[in-house]
Every structure is written in C-alpha cells, then in structure tokens.
Amino acid sequence: MASLRADHRVKQLWQLPLLLLSLGLFCYAAYLFIDPRPGLTITQRINLTQDYLRHERPEAAIEQLNKLLGAEKLSREDEARIHLLMAEALDAGQRLNHINSPLNREQIIEQSRIALAEGAKAGADVYRRLGESYEALGKTSEALENFRRAMAMDPTRALWLQRKVIDLQLAQDDPGPAEGSLDEYLKEEKLTNSERAWAMGQKADLLSRRGNFAESRALLNEVLRLDPMPSAQGQAHYRLGYCAWKSGEVAEADRLLRVSREQLKSGHPLDADAAWLLGKIAQDKANPTEAITFYEAVLQGHPGSASAPLSRLGRGVCRIQLAQDEAGLTDLHELVDEIASKQSRHKYKADAVAGLRQASAALSTRSNFSGALEVLTYEQMLDTEPPAEFYGRLASVYERRAEQVEHAPLAPSAMPADRVRRDQQVRSFRTHAGDSYIAYSRGLTLADDQGHADALWKGVDLYDKAGNVNQATSALELFVAERPDDGQTPDALLRLGQTWQAAGQFDKAITAFQRNQFRYPQSLAASKSGVPLAQAYLAKGPEYNQKAEKVLIDVIGSPLIGPDAEEFRQALFELAQLFYRTGRYEEAVARLEEMTERYPNDERRGQLLFLMGDSYRKSATLLVKLASTNVADGPSGAADQAEAAAAKRERLTKARKLFDRVIDVYREAPPKRDLDKLYLKLSHFYRADCVYDLGQFADAIKLYDAATLRYQEDPSALAAYVQIVNAYVAMGKSEEARTANERARWLLRRMPADAFSDGSFSMPKEYWEQWLKWTNDVGMWSKGPTTKPIGTASTGQ
Numbered sequence: 001m002a003s004l005r006a007d008h009r010v011k012q013l014w015q016l017p018l019l020l021l022s023l024g025l026f027c028y029a030a031y032l033f034i035d036p037r038p039g040l041t042i043t044q045r046i047n048l049t050q051d052y053l054r055h056e057r058p059e060a061a062i063e064q065l066n067k068l069l070g071a072e073k074l075s076r077e078d079e080a081r082i083h084l085l086m087a088e089a090l091d092a093g094q095r096l097n098h099i100n101s102p103l104n105r106e107q108i109i110e111q112s113r114i115a116l117a118e119g120a121k122a123g124a125d126v127y128r129r130l131g132e133s134y135e136a137l138g139k140t141s142e143a144l145e146n147f148r149r150a151m152a153m154d155p156t157r158a159l160w161l162q163r164k165v166i167d168l169q170l171a172q173d174d175p176g177p178a179e180g181s182l183d184e185y186l187k188e189e190k191l192t193n194s195e196r197a198w199a200m201g202q203k204a205d206l207l208s209r210r211g212n213f214a215e216s217r218a219l220l221n222e223v224l225r226l227d228p229m230p231s232a233q234g235q236a237h238y239r240l241g242y243c244a245w246k247s248g249e250v251a252e253a254d255r256l257l258r259v260s261r262e263q264l265k266s267g268h269p270l271d272a273d274a275a276w277l278l279g280k281i282a283q284d285k286a287n288p289t290e291a292i293t294f295y296e297a298v299l300q301g302h303p304g305s306a307s308a309p310l311s312r313l314g315r316g317v318c319r320i321q322l323a324q325d326e327a328g329l330t331d332l333h334e335l336v337d338e339i340a341s342k343q344s345r346h347k348y349k350a351d352a353v354a355g356l357r358q359a360s361a362a363l364s365t366r367s368n369f370s371g372a373l374e375v376l377t378y379e380q381m382l383d384t385e386p387p388a389e390f391y392g393r394l395a396s397v398y399e400r401r402a403e404q405v406e407h408a409p410l411a412p413s414a415m416p417a418d419r420v421r422r423d424q425q426v427r428s429f430r431t432h433a434g435d436s437y438i439a440y441s442r443g444l445t446l447a448d449d450q451g452h453a454d455a456l457w458k459g460v461d462l463y464d465k466a467g468n469v470n471q472a473t474s475a476l477e478l479f480v481a482e483r484p485d486d487g488q489t490p491d492a493l494l495r496l497g498q499t500w501q502a503a504g505q506f507d508k509a510i511t512a513f514q515r516n517q518f519r520y521p522q523s524l525a526a527s528k529s530g531v532p533l534a535q536a537y538l539a540k541g542p543e544y545n546q547k548a549e550k551v552l553i554d555v556i557g558s559p560l561i562g563p564d565a566e567e568f569r570q571a572l573f574e575l576a577q578l579f580y581r582t583g584r585y586e587e588a589v590a591r592l593e594e595m596t597e598r599y600p601n602d603e604r605r606g607q608l609l610f611l612m613g614d615s616y617r618k619s620a621t622l623l624v625k626l627a628s629t630n631v632a633d634g635p636s637g638a639a640d641q642a643e644a645a646a647a648k649r650e651r652l653t654k655a656r657k658l659f660d661r662v663i664d665v666y667r668e669a670p671p672k673r674d675l676d677k678l679y680l681k682l683s684h685f686y687r688a689d690c691v692y693d694l695g696q697f698a699d700a701i702k703l704y705d706a707a708t709l710r711y712q713e714d715p716s717a718l719a720a721y722v723q724i725v726n727a728y729v730a731m732g733k734s735e736e737a738r739t740a741n742e743r744a745r746w747l748l749r750r751m752p753a754d755a756f757s758d759g760s761f762s763m764p765k766e767y768w769e770q771w772l773k774w775t776n777d778v779g780m781w782s783k784g785p786t787t788k789p790i791g792t793a794s795t796g797q
Helices: 002-012 015-033 042-054 058-071 076-097 102-117 124-136 140-153 155-170 176-186 193-209 213-226 230-246 250-264 270-284 288-301 308-321 325-341 343-365 369-382 388-407 416-443 449-465 469-482 489-502 506-519 524-528 530-539 542-556 566-581 585-598 605-629 635-668 674-693 697-710 716-730 734-750 765-777
Strands: none
Touching: 042 058, 042 076, 058 076, 076 102, 076 124, 102 124, 124 140, 124 155, 140 155, 155 176, 155 193, 176 193, 193 213, 193 230, 213 230, 230 250, 230 270, 250 270, 270 288, 270 308, 288 308, 308 325, 308 343, 325 343, 325 369, 343 369, 343 388, 369 388, 388 416, 388 449, 416 449, 416 469, 449 469, 449 489, 469 489, 489 506, 489 524, 489 530, 506 524, 506 530, 524 530, 530 542, 530 566, 542 566, 566 585, 566 605, 585 605, 605 635, 605 674, 635 674, 674 697, 674 716, 697 716, 716 734
16 A cells, blocks of 8 residues: 555656746746837937938828827927927928828928927928918918028028019019019029029019010010020010000010910910900900900919909900800809909909999990899999999999889780789889989089989989889988088978978978078079979968968069079969969969960960960859849949940950860860860860850850760760750750750760769769750740740850
8 A cells, every 4th residue: 555655646746847847938938028128219219200201201200209299208309309300291291192281381380380499400491391381371471581591591592492582572462572582583693594584584574564664575585585495485475465465565465475375385374364365355356255265265274373363254244245144144243252252352353343344334235234233233242332433323224224124015914913013123123223323422422513413313203203202301301401501402402392292291391392491592492492382282272372372472573583484484373273263263364364475385375275264254254243243223233234244245255265276276286184185175165155155056056066076975065965955945946956955865875874973074864864854845845936045054064
C-alpha cells in the first residue's frame, strides 16, 4: 500500500514544470506587449503635419492638428505653430479641391490671427494668405494692407503681389490709388514686355474712363506692339473700341470690338464687355434684332459677368421694341429682382432706370398701358424717391389706361356683373391717375407754379370723374390749408366749392365760395365764385332765391368781370331764369334780350328764345287778369281794358314770332339735350296757343295739326285736339268739331300706355277717355255756329 501511494505522488510531479513553463510564457508575453521605446514628441508630430502638407495631404494634416489642439498641453510657441499650420492646411485644401468657401476663408483669418497673437513669426506667405482671404471676403482695405506687408517681406515676389494690389485698387470706385500704383509698377526696369503691356493697358483703361482718349489710345497702340499674344491684343482692341465709341466714332468702334471678340474668344471675361458694347451700338442704331444676339452672347456665355445685368436690360428693352412684350417684361422683372436683392448690383440702378423709361415709352406708344404700368412700377422700385416728371408720366399712363378700359367693347355674352367690374376698374385707374397728378403737382411746387396748378386741377378732375369726392376735396383742402397765401389758393377754393356742389353738399359749397369772396375779394376766382354760389343757393330751395338774386347782380356789376367773361354770361342767364321761374316776366325778358344781343352765337340760343317767348306769352295772360281785377267804372275802366287787350295782342304776337325762331334754330341744329328737345316740342304747341288766343282760329288749327302730327304719341297732342275742337266751335263748324273729337279718341287709343306715366302730363289716360266720350255723347255739336268753346286745355307742361 505504501509503495502504491509513493508511485501516485511521483505521477503528480509533471504538473509543476508545466506551471513554471506557463508563468514563463506569460511574463515573456507581457514583456513583448510593453514597448520600451519612447513615443513621438510634440515637435515630431508637428513636423509630421508639415510632411503631410508637403505631400499635398491637407485633410490628414488638419486631422493631426485637431488632435494636437484637443489632447495635448501645449506651449505657447507650439500652439502658435499649430494655428499657423491649420491656416496653411485650410488654404491648401481649398486650392487642391478647387473651392473658395467663405467659411474656410474666415477660418484661415481666425487661425492666423490667433497664431500672431500667440507670438508666431509670420512670413510673407502668411500675409499673402491673409490678403487673399480678405480679398475673397470682399474686405478690400484689409486685403491691401496684408498684401503690402507680404511685398515688404518678400521682394522676390513683389511684382506679383503688386499686381494683386493693383487689381484690388482697380475694383474700387476711386481709380486714383490704382493709377499711382500702376505708375510705380511701370518704373520697374525688370518688367517683361507682357508685364509692361498689362500695366499700360490698365492705365489706358483708367484714362479712357476719365475721358482722356488721346493719351489712352497712344498707350494701347504701344500695348499692341509690346505683346503679340491674342489675349493681350484682344484686350487692347476692346479698349480702343471703347475709346472710339466714346469719341462718337461708332463705325470704327464696331470694327475694333468685333476684332477684339475674335481675338479674345468667348472664354475671356472681357469678351462679355465687348459683346455688350456691340449690343449697345446696335440698339442705338435702331437695330434691336442684332442687339439681342450680342446681349444673348453675354447672358449665355458670361452669366455672372459685370455686363450681364446691362445685357439683360438691353435685351428686355429691345424685345419690347420688337413687340415681344411678354419676353421683354420678363427680362426687366428679373433684372429689377437681381438689383434689389444684391448689393453689388446697386451700381446699375441709374442705367436700369434709364432703360425702364425707354421701355415704358415704347409700350405706351403701342397702347400697351398695362405693360407700361408694370415697367413704371419697376422704375419706382429702383428709385423710391423719383423726380416729379416720373409722376407726370405715371399719371398720363393711368389716365389713358382708364380710357382704354372704358371704351373697350364688352363681349356679347358679358353679364351685368362684368360691366360693374369694368366700371370699378376704370374708377380705380382714374383714382390712381389723380393720385399721381397730385404727387406731380407737389413735385412742381417750387419749380413751376403754372405746372403745379395744372397738375393739381388735372388730379381733381380725375377724382371727379372717378366719383371720388373725398380724394378731390382732401387734395384741395390740404392745398388751401398749407398755402393760404399762394396765388393759386383762390382757384383751389373755387374748385373746392364746385366739387362740394357737384356732390350735393350745398352748405359746404356755400361756405367755400363765401370764404373765397371774403378772404380774396380782389381775385378773379372770388368773382368766379359768384355764379356757383348763386346756383348753390337756388338748389337749397325758393327761400334762398333772394340771396341768389343778390349774388348774381353783384357778379354782373363786378369791376373784375366784363361782358366778355363767361361768368358774366352765366350770371345773366341764371338771373333771367330766376326771374322766369318766379313769374317776373318783364325782368326776365329784359335780361334775355340783353343776352341775345350781347351773345348772338350762344349755344343756348334756342333756350333763350324759348324763355323769352314764353315770358311774353305768360305775361300777356297775367296782364289781362290784372286789368280784369283792377277794372274801374266809367270811361277810364274801359280804356284800361282796351289798353290791356292791345298789350296782350302785342305780347302774344311777339311770343308767336319767338317760338317760330326757336323752331328755326332747332331745325338748323337738331337738339341733342333733353331740355332742348322739350323746348322744341313746347314751341310747336305754344305758338299755336298764341295764335288761338289772338282769335286767329283757322291759323291756330293749322299749327295744332302740325304739332299733333309731329308728336302723335305725346299726351300734349290730346290737349291740342281740344283746342282744335274749340277753334271749330268758335268758327261755328260743328261737323269739323265732331270729326276732330273723333280723331282725338282714335289718337288716344293708339297712344302707348306708358305715354302718361313719365309725369310730364297731369291728367291720366282714363280721364281723357272719359272726357272725350262725354263730349261726343252729350250731342253739343248740333247747336250750330253759336256754340261756345267746350273748354281749353294746356298743351304744354
């Protein structure tokens, strides 16, 4: 047993060497895992970044630099180096990937500034890199400053940097610094012919833009000698062409510019300027089709060039001149949007406004007022404070557009709502035209008094036509309030009163007229206020007749208004009508006779003669009534009646002659106004009444017959037949009277039902039917020649 246990222990001894071997292997593995060599230093890692940059691996360099900035505690010197390398890596990445990101440019500047603040020693490349970044961001002054530092630090690259400086100076509005730099550049003896030609070409360009064309041409001819390269030759020919164009040598300019384009080819930036100028020359020669081809060469080949906006403008104007209005308006719309949205394009505003003015004129000439208004809107977008003449053009286009819409025929299928919409559109255009004329008037306040007044009245006229009383009165009230001592203020007050009067605001009109007469008594406008003031009084009712009469008499007696004045004539006419309406026929006749004598060719001659004749007719009737009322006993009473009868005959005779003259006047010039047509009708019936009242029954019947034949459908014809019946009765002709009565009944049956519904005749159709039936049934025609008239009827209104 003991030997068995000993043998078992021996067998277990193999595990110990295995354990020792495992421990040894583990230790060796741990030894191998731990690298006894030291790691890379900060300097070595920075140098590794520089190696990346030398081998054009900017992304790897940026990655390594970011690790260094984020994971290590750096000295100030090392941090400065890292920031400089970061700026260099960003710049290299832009060049390698052909990008120019503003964000990268800002980072280049920021990293460089941090490095310099940390004490980094900057060389020429640092300042050159800063200059390029500032240039890309449009910060010209900062770019120039850094380029100059680079020039001072690296004389070997001074010429190249000096060209960069000159390019930046040329891009500025002030060419003075660039010209000085060019002169300094040209003093350099080491310049090659091509470098000297470049500088001379740039200086020639500055001279030509200053108007010194002779000196510019001399330099450009030298450029052609110095540099035979096609690009340099093309640039020189372009500048020579520009000089010729500015000097008025259009044919030579055209030739030189075409040569320039052949030499530059379409890829050169200056080709855009040459093509634009050729387009401008063709446009000025009234060849819009050729001009468009050149403008399109710019827009298609050089869409981002400085000449592109002007080419779009030129193409838009030329398209409109060729009646391609929609395409032209699209060009102008895009141009205005571009100028409004980009600060760099603001320099084209003046040229754009001039082109838009051309386009609106062309559209207006072809009566495309809608397009012209669109272009004028664009013009105002670019020039928010335009000169006065702009509002004059705008007002004219709005006014003509309103007339165009108003006279445009509606389609046969148009609904009433279409007419309403058209009328609203017309009123809107006229209101806008009025607004524009008022703005035009304000713009002429100091420069042109007469133009100021004309524009003001034009605006108010358009407000009146548009039915916009509020706008009209507001404009006039503002003028009166702001300029009480202006020479036009009395005229404005007169117009204000007339506007209120037209709107039916008679109290306000009276106030304005009275204010004019009180505040400016010696002005012609105050005198002209008299007639409308009287008309406003008359419109208020009979209780104001006395005030109206006084005003009219004052007008006629005013030393400022002579008989030749329209106000005198109108006052005389209004006064005659006032006397006529109030039954003062003697005074009415006197004023009417005065008017016909003073103004024998007055367009209202038919009205004057009618009122005079009717005044005689009515005064004759009143004269007889007055004599009958005041009859006295004895011989004196009989004498008064005889005198009254003679006066009546005289006045009726005059009245009949005057009515004849009215008919003659309207026969020569047929009446168009309703009032003239009424007076013509009444003259036919009233002259027959006068003859009837004179006892000349046979002549009266003839005149009544002529009147009824002319106005068969007028109720006045029935009254005339009553008088015909009466005349036959007075003459003892019963059968003729009965026949006339039957004719009246026949005429009544033929009359339309609405002949009695217009309010011009007091007795309805049913009355006449009953009356004529009664006169026929009563049997009054069988009494013989002693029968008295059955009654009289008025044939007029």
